[in-house]
Amino acid sequence: MIDGRKVLFSGMQSTGNLTLGNYLGALKNWLTLADEYECYYSVVDMHSITIRQDPAELRKRARNLLTLYIAAGLDPEKTCIYYQSHCSAHAELAWILNCFTYMGELNRMTQFKDKSAKHADNINAGLFTYPVLMAADILLYQADVVPVGADQMQHLELTRDIAERFNNLYGDVFTIPEPYVGKVGAKIMSLQDPEKKMSKSDENPNGSIYLMDDADTIIRKCKRAVTDSVGEIAYRDEQPGVKNLINIYSACTGKTPEETVEEFAGKGYGDFKAAVGESVISILRPLQEEYGRLSKDKAYIDQVIRQNAERARHTSYRTLRKVQRKVGFPDRLS
Numbered sequence: 001m002i003d004g005r006k007v008l009f010s011g012m013q014s015t016g017n018l019t020l021g022n023y024l025g026a027l028k029n030w031l032t033l034a035d036e037y038e039c040y041y042s043v044v045d046m047h048s049i050t051i052r053q054d055p056a057e058l059r060k061r062a063r064n065l066l067t068l069y070i071a072a073g074l075d076p077e078k079t080c081i082y083y084q085s086h087c088s089a090h091a092e093l094a095w096i097l098n099c100f101t102y103m104g105e106l107n108r109m110t111q112f113k114d115k116s117a118k119h120a121d122n123i124n125a126g127l128f129t130y131p132v133l134m135a136a137d138i139l140l141y142q143a144d145v146v147p148v149g150a151d152q153m154q155h156l157e158l159t160r161d162i163a164e165r166f167n168n169l170y171g172d173v174f175t176i177p178e179p180y181v182g183k184v185g186a187k188i189m190s191l192q193d194p195e196k197k198m199s200k201s202d203e204n205p206n207g208s209i210y211l212m213d214d215a216d217t218i219i220r221k222c223k224r225a226v227t228d229s230v231g232e233i234a235y236r237d238e239q240p241g242v243k244n245l246i247n248i249y250s251a252c253t254g255k256t257p258e259e260t261v262e263e264f265a266g267k268g269y270g271d272f273k274a275a276v277g278e279s280v281i282s283i284l285r286p287l288q289e290e291y292g293r294l295s296k297d298k299a300y301i302d303q304v305i306r307q308n309a310e311r312a313r314h315t316s317y318r319t320l321r322k323v324q325r326k327v328g329f330p331d332r333l334s
């Protein structure tokens, strides 16, 4: 804890193009949280190679994601925005924590089961121990809170178990992280299948609005969004497609779903979809402009990368050294 603020850690993978769902559901909230917490937002490139990646593509996407964090409004002077791979403490602590994590625990992870079914030709050990690296990420910074979606909750619970196990053996080394339970971002569903979360790995590109989509594409995707034959703009589970569009419009305009329903009372789906598209454009356009500007400013981004990696190392090595001492590694004599 620095200057009385609690510590928050979160990370995103740079695989795939970020969607409106990632922005409204996570990134946009990160901004609000950055005022309240001492935040570490990592581009978790080490996690990405658990699935085979094209090297040049991974490098490019990692930089794009880091740039996007800043374009979205995170201030890299206040918030530590960095590449996980630039701070070797993550790998070092992950190794140690591997020795405090049971096979049985990792076997229970549903994401491992899902991912190994999806990538049956490459079920590598890294995919299996992925949650341990995630635990290392969080514990290195003594994070008090971690904003995670439902799909990562099991990993966070494992992190807590590992930390408690370690603390029981060696004394209070790690802060036990809590899931962030404040206002969470809107959960945005696929435009083509509103029962499914909008995802950057969706095979159907019409299901997702990507943050870099141009205005025409956004309008087209909104117009094609799957709705229903009820014909009424109402906020209810029986109309998941319409409900999702209401959520998108509300998140983009800052209105409540009720206000949105009122605004479009008596209107047809066509008009509503067009308005949803415009609302999305109104928030993505400034983001895209800022992103374009920052991408050209190589010197600035390089400096952010350098400075923040330094900060991340400074904080995390304090924890790592303590852990190394506790487990019995010899002191460094320099």
Ligand code: TRP
Binding pocket: 009, 010, 011, 012, 013, 044, 047, 133, 134, 137, 138, 146, 147, 148, 152
């Ligand atoms: N596993 C997370 C995801 O895929 C990303 C992640 C890695 C993360 N390390 C983290 C999230 C630490 C929160 C805290 O979404």
